[in-house]
Amino acid sequence: MFGPDEGAPNEDLVVLGIDPGVSRCGYGAVRRDGGRAEAIAYGVISTPPSDPLPQRLASLHDELEALVAEVRPSAMAVERVLFQNNVRTAMSVGQASGLALTVAAKANVSVTHYSPNEVKLAVVGYGAADKHQVQTMVARLLNLDAVPSPPDAADALALAVCHLWGAPLRLQTEAPVGTTATGGSSNESRFEAAVAAALAKEGTPG
């Protein structure tokens, strides 16, 4: 009933990206205000491997809870692990992601999962991009002076960027069902133009 002309409340749109892990859980919160975006918090929650696992998980849970309370995201973007050779890693990522999803549900924050390839596609423009390209692009899109560090934090920011830019673009791209391939190309071009513009800002490195 409410169309886009209804004058939606001009609330800040804050997305919290989470790259789940028990030893190192990356997080990155991005606020979008119209066409601009800024990183408002990013870092890594780490738990010492020397501690018993239950204590580490409880500590991770509490830190995630405090983070959500502080950042008050309107959405969370959590990395989806589609394939993992190592079952131990899958279990561990599952334990951390389970806590992140639980904290999100309790705070009434919606969660979307993105695979690494979806993040690369949304942030750099192609799914085969390497980690460095993603991190460099995240720094440019968020006007950061340097590539965010550590890498887990950069990955989490990339997830948030993916949700902010990728999701609307994907919805637009998916919208013209039944139209010709040309129908979707304007969105593609628009996205490519945005990426090109960001890349054009590339001056001397560092």
Added chain:
Amino acid sequence: MFGPDEGAPNEDLVVLGIDPGVSRCGYGAVRRDGGRAEAIAYGVISTPPSDPLPQRLASLHDELEALVAEVRPSAMAVERVLFQNNVRTAMSVGQASGLALTVAAKANVSVTHYSPNEVKLAVVGYGAADKHQVQTMVARLLNLDAVPSPPDAADALALAVCHLWGAPLRLQTEAPVGTTATGGSSNESRFEAAVAAALAKEGTPG
């Protein structure tokens, strides 16, 4: 400094077994009082697959928390997944087990992991036992009229039994380091005698 003669407080020893899963999480609480043991609670926490995953995990978290508050276990025994062909299953089991461990840590309850083979070895006497043998033995050891149902609950009770009987036995078996194989065999015989006694009680089924 405190030896076994110090007169340890005669507290109830309650072990809560957890067979983690998001769709179905089995639990079984066993109280040991000297040589007797009784199941004080068992069942399954299930979450509807139609609900969003974050809500399901938050619900599982809250139910586990309520269960621990009610049962007040002195220890938790959680199934360890050593190998899982399906990474999706490993992720899902990881999410559920992560919540169980978090709840345990927050309630100051120690956690021990047991693999399915360790449970079979402790409960039936050999690691290649089938599920039915484990469930039948659990029913006998806990003096239940029937095999506990559903199977997830029986598996959780088996974990608790494994912790109550298996762990002390294993500690005894591990103790005589450097002794000959004969040194450990008395423990083995004692365990086998206990199993034989339980089996000897086998009358007409049902």
